[in-house]
Amino acid sequence: MGCCSGRCTLAFICGMQLVSVLERQVVDFLGYQWAPILTNFLHIIIVILGLFGTIQFRPRYVTGYAAWLVVWMTWNVFIICFYLEVGDLSKLVGFIYACYVVKLISEEEDSFDFIGGFDSYGYQGPQKTSHLQLQPMYM
Secondary structure (H helix, E strand, C coil): CCCCCHHHHHHHHHHHHHHHHHHHHHHHHCCCCCHHHHHHHHHHHHHHHHHHHHHCCCHHHHHHHHHHHHHHHHHHHHHHHHHCCCCCHHHHHHHHHHHHHHHHHHCCCCCCECCCECCCCCCCCCCCCCCCCCCCCCC
């Protein structure tokens, strides 16, 4: 029995990742969120490029695949810790989101006054003008 080379091991890891991400993609299609579907699709493409780089001896593809794996693993660890509410992670994200909402609400916005049109001073009622005089109508 011979030992597998590093190339063979990397090809096996890429294949296993491809199988697992395809299973996750099927489960994500059952849901209603599109962000995990798109990120899984991006991950599938990068795993295929990593597999191609491993088989064809393309160091750029393998390096890009390794960099993507670091980002992918960091993101997955963050999501796991976020859902398990490890530490103050959920409070920190909630605080950042609350600051963003307060900023949106407190910004002065251009609003449309349906009665007077674009009016930055608020509603001003109709003003009487002296040049219009009512004339009686004779029939």
